[in-house]
Amino acid sequence: MLKILIIHGPNLNLLGTREPGIYGVVTLAKINQMLKSQAKKSKTRLVIKQSNHEGEIVDFIGEAGKNKFQGILINPAAYTHTSVAVRDAVAACGLPVVEVHLSNIYSREEFRHKSLISPVARGTILGFGAQSYLLGLAAICDLIESK
Ligand code: DQA
DSSP states (O other): OEEEEEEEOTTGGGTTTSOHHHHOSOOHHHHHHHHHHHHHHTTEEEEEEEOSOHHHHHHHHHTTTTTTOSEEEEEOGGGGGTOHHHHHHHHHSOSOEEEEESSOGGGSOGGGSOOSSGGGSSEEEESSTTHHHHHHHHHHHHHHHTO
């Protein structure tokens, strides 16, 4: 059985009502439910965290190996563009990490065009709304299983 850590970054707790023209109307609870039902089919155990706090996200990533996770799926949200600490945690964790975004960050404001996380992630999936998460989960499971 695979054990995957899912991390949702800042403001993603507001999905459903947050800028629906950009992020859609699907709530975080619904995304988590979709992830869990996909995980169930592939006999994968998920632990899902959301935090608005950079240090807490760094802690989740840093403790993932010790907590016996085999991979991490993360939407770092705004920290994608600002956080050297999250990037360093990803680089140091020794686990495969897949980065996901609901929106296509490259078709938005210029400050979103740079991800500090992408160079240290195994791959990035973006622009498909809630589906980005499901594609990301499939990708991380494949990565671990083909290791
Ligand atoms: C986001 C894109 C980020 O630029 C933004 O700060 C978010 C969400 C996305 O999923 O599209 O909070 O990561």
